[in-house]
Each structure stands twice: as structure tokens, then as C-alpha cells.
Amino acid sequence: MCADRPKHPTLKATFAERAKSASHPLTNYLMRLMELKQSNLCLSADVTSARELLHMADKVGPSIVILKTHYDILAGWDYNPQTGTGAKLQSLARKHGFLIFEDRKFGDIGHTVQMQYTAGSARVIDWAHIVNVNMVPGKAAVQALAEAAAKWRSRVNYEVKTSVSENGAEENEDNGHLGTREMPAPGPYQRDNDGRKGSIVSITTVTQSFEPVDSPRFGSRIDEGDELVYAGIEEPPYERGLLILAQMSSTGNFMNEEYTQACVEAAREHKDFVMGFVSQESLNSAPTDSFIHMTPGCQLPPDGEEENGTVEGDGLGQNYNTPAKLVGLCGTDVIIVGRGIIKAGDPQAEAARYRDRAWAAYQKRISQ
Known part of the structure; x- marks a missing residue:
């Protein structure tokens, strides 16, 4: 991990600077949001009920810029498009200022992934700003998802009367x-x-x-007293974004260099839909690359202990690295943290600790 690659200009640029040249509207929005909240933290909300998910999103929302979900592991998911769990998540995202990333890892033929994305009871495309794809079936899956998102986008700002x-x-x-x-x-x-x-x-x-609708429809508010949009930034754009699963943090995974390079090529071919990668390091190499990188397998040692780069794994194949190593050395942009926050005695305080450490690592990287 963290191969000795030539240093790309994006590693030294601020998120605000990179936002200006971002090829995807959601990437532009996310980077401006990161600067506004001074956060590059994504919570992997690996809980087991919809009620827990909404509670955790509300508590930790002020510290994060992305909430990563697995809707299919949750008991009690309400599929109502206007008042259900997806609509409530978007209301919380609007309130606290974060994007929703459904970690679906689409990995089938093109027609099937289109149906999984846009149809069925969950209709993921309606409430998740970002999804990801496993490139095992090949580049056609990326093309199919891009076409589905474009078709959805052409209709989403119209409502049927x-x-x-x-x-x-x-x-x-x-x-x-x-x-x-x-x-x-x-x-x-x-x-x-x-x-x-x-x-x-x-x-x-x-x-x-x-009839045309002037602004995105995110469902009802959680409370009538909530602000409509997080202060300092507008609502996210209508466009949907894709992350390509290019590298994994688990021991013995089969994502070799050839696979990772195919992911980079697919991203370059679909810059209007692909935001970047789930990876273990920055994969930007061409002069025009401006992709964002999000990395799981991040954990901090207990407060007060030295942050030396690595942390003991979970015994199930997951390897952990600290924010200082992932952001500072490997060049990732967003750290994805799950159990380190979820299982903490005070998840709200622990999320703030991760946010502070990851942001400090980013500031150090761009200043060196």
C-alpha cells in the first residue's frame, strides 16, 4: 500500500482550489463542504436498525461530510419515498451538511445494476447522492450506471401533477x-x-x-424548527456520483495492479459521473486527474497514545491505519471510519476526535 508514485499536484492543493477544477458537480460541492466544515471524515454507519441509523446520523452529523450506509442490513427500513428512511436521511443531511453514500458495491451485468440502482423497493438513486461499483464485471457496469443516472437526472426536476x-x-x-x-x-x-x-x-x-421544480426535493424535515439547508452552502446538485472500488483494506483481497489500473481508465472515460475511488492511496497520476479518494480501514489508538501509523486489525481480515498515514503519507482525501466511532462510549466526541486528526493530517500534507 502507498506505492512510491510521483507526487501529483492534487496532493498539495487545498480542497477549495481543487473544487474549482473538479469535473463532477458533486465533487465540487463536496470539496467546498469539506472546507466549510473543516472535515474530511466519512462515518460508516454499520448499525443494524433504521432507528439506530437515524439517531447516529443526527448525533455525528456535525462532524462528518459523508454518511456511508448499507440499507440492506438494516431492520425497520421504511421504503416510503416521501416519509420513509431515505427521506429522513436526506432531511438530516440537509440539516447537518453531509452527503449520503450507499455502499452498494454494484457488481453485475449492466442491465441488472441499472435495475438495482433505480428500481425495486429501495430506489437507491432517489436518496443516495453517491454509490459505488465493483469493477469485476468490467467497464460496462460503469457505463450502465452512468446511463441510468443521466436518465434519472433528466426527469428528477419535474414532478408529476x-x-x-x-x-x-x-x-x-x-x-x-x-x-x-x-x-x-x-x-x-x-x-x-x-x-x-x-x-x-x-x-x-x-x-x-x-411541472418543473426549482430545487431538489429531499422529503419532510425531521423537526419544523430545523434549518432547511446547512448554513454557508446551498443544497447539493441534482447529479448523482459514482465511486469505483479500486483497492481494499482487507487481507488477501484480489484487487491487483491490473484491476486497479482498469478502474482508473474507466474513471477517466466517465468523468461526468465518476467522482473518484474507494482506495488505499491516491490514484491521480495523469495531469488532468482530479479524482477524490476515500479510504476505509481507518482507526485511531486510544486518546493519549501515540499515533504511529498502524493499529491492530479486527481478526477478520481488516487492516487498520491511522489518519496521519492514510491522509499524510498515502494521499487519500476522506477517511472512512465505522466501528472506531460506532462502538465508542461517546460516538459524538469520538467523531469530533477523528475529524480533528484527519483534518490536521490534510493541513500538514498541503503545507509540506
């Missing part, structure tokens, strides 16, 4: 002739002027139209 009108009409049978005319809503039947009985037919007209 449906109107239903119902009128009564009188049916008269006269020597085999059937006629209709508009009528007030009567009783079960009525007599016409000539004494014949007329039956009443209900005519229902359904009209749908698409």
Missing part, C-alpha cells in the same frame, strides 16, 4: 341507439323528459402533466 375529474353522463337506449350527455350527479337513476328511464354512467378523466 395528476388531476382527476368525474362527471355524470346519461345513457338513453332508444331503438338500439346509445347516446351520452353531461349530467349533474343524480341518484341511482332518473326519468328523462319523455318518461324513459336513463342510467347514469360515471366518466372519470385522469390528466397528468410534468
Whole structure:
């Protein structure tokens, strides 16, 4: 890990400077958000219930810029698109200023990943700003997700208005002739002027139209007193973003150099959709590369102990490194922390500690 690569200009640039040349609108937004909150921390919210997820997001939200979720491991997920868990997460994201990253690791043929992204009960694309893909099926999966996101984007700023009108009409049978005319809503039947009985037919007209919506719809607020948008920055853009899983922190993984290079090539081919990578180091190498890098497997030693770069693993193949090593030496931009915060006695205080250490490592990197 942390190969001896030539130092890329992005390693010395501030997030504010990199935002100006970012090729993806969400990357631009995220980097400006990082500067505003002075945070490059992502919480991996590996809890087991939707209630825990919402509680943790609310408590830790002030310290993070990204919330990473696994919706399929949560009990009690509410799939209602207006009032369910996804809508509530977006309300919290708006309140505290963070993006939502569903760690779906799409890894199937193109048609299947499109359906997993945009359809089904969860409709991930509606509430997650960012998703990721495992490149094992090849570059076609990236292309398929990009097409799905573009189609969604073309429709998301329009909402369907449906109107239903119902009128009564009188049916008269006269020597085999059937006629209709508009009528007030009567009783079960009525007599016409000539004494014949007329039956009443209900005519229902359904009209749908698409009307433009000026701003993203993130669902209802958690509390009426909450601010609509985190102070100092606008709502995130409509666009969705993709991270490519290029490297992993687990022992014995099969993501070799050839695989990682294919990930970089796919990212360069889809700069309008690919934000960057989940990786263990910066993969920017070409002069025009401006990708963002997010790294899991980050942990701090107990408060008061020296931060020497590595921390003991979890016994299940996960290797841990400190923010100083990942951000300062390996050049990653965002650290992803899960159990180090979730299992802490005071997750809120521990998130603030990780935020401070990671931001200090970033400041040191750009100043050297």
C-alpha cells in the first residue's frame, strides 16, 4: 500500500482550489463542504436498525461530510419515498451538511445494476447522492450506471401533477341507439323528459402533466424548527456520483495492479459521473486527474497514545491505519471510519476526535 508514485499536484492543493477544477458537480460541492466544515471524515454507519441509523446520523452529523450506509442490513427500513428512511436521511443531511453514500458495491451485468440502482423497493438513486461499483464485471457496469443516472437526472426536476375529474353522463337506449350527455350527479337513476328511464354512467378523466421544480426535493424535515439547508452552502446538485472500488483494506483481497489500473481508465472515460475511488492511496497520476479518494480501514489508538501509523486489525481480515498515514503519507482525501466511532462510549466526541486528526493530517500534507 502507498506505492512510491510521483507526487501529483492534487496532493498539495487545498480542497477549495481543487473544487474549482473538479469535473463532477458533486465533487465540487463536496470539496467546498469539506472546507466549510473543516472535515474530511466519512462515518460508516454499520448499525443494524433504521432507528439506530437515524439517531447516529443526527448525533455525528456535525462532524462528518459523508454518511456511508448499507440499507440492506438494516431492520425497520421504511421504503416510503416521501416519509420513509431515505427521506429522513436526506432531511438530516440537509440539516447537518453531509452527503449520503450507499455502499452498494454494484457488481453485475449492466442491465441488472441499472435495475438495482433505480428500481425495486429501495430506489437507491432517489436518496443516495453517491454509490459505488465493483469493477469485476468490467467497464460496462460503469457505463450502465452512468446511463441510468443521466436518465434519472433528466426527469428528477419535474414532478408529476395528476388531476382527476368525474362527471355524470346519461345513457338513453332508444331503438338500439346509445347516446351520452353531461349530467349533474343524480341518484341511482332518473326519468328523462319523455318518461324513459336513463342510467347514469360515471366518466372519470385522469390528466397528468410534468411541472418543473426549482430545487431538489429531499422529503419532510425531521423537526419544523430545523434549518432547511446547512448554513454557508446551498443544497447539493441534482447529479448523482459514482465511486469505483479500486483497492481494499482487507487481507488477501484480489484487487491487483491490473484491476486497479482498469478502474482508473474507466474513471477517466466517465468523468461526468465518476467522482473518484474507494482506495488505499491516491490514484491521480495523469495531469488532468482530479479524482477524490476515500479510504476505509481507518482507526485511531486510544486518546493519549501515540499515533504511529498502524493499529491492530479486527481478526477478520481488516487492516487498520491511522489518519496521519492514510491522509499524510498515502494521499487519500476522506477517511472512512465505522466501528472506531460506532462502538465508542461517546460516538459524538469520538467523531469530533477523528475529524480533528484527519483534518490536521490534510493541513500538514498541503503545507509540506
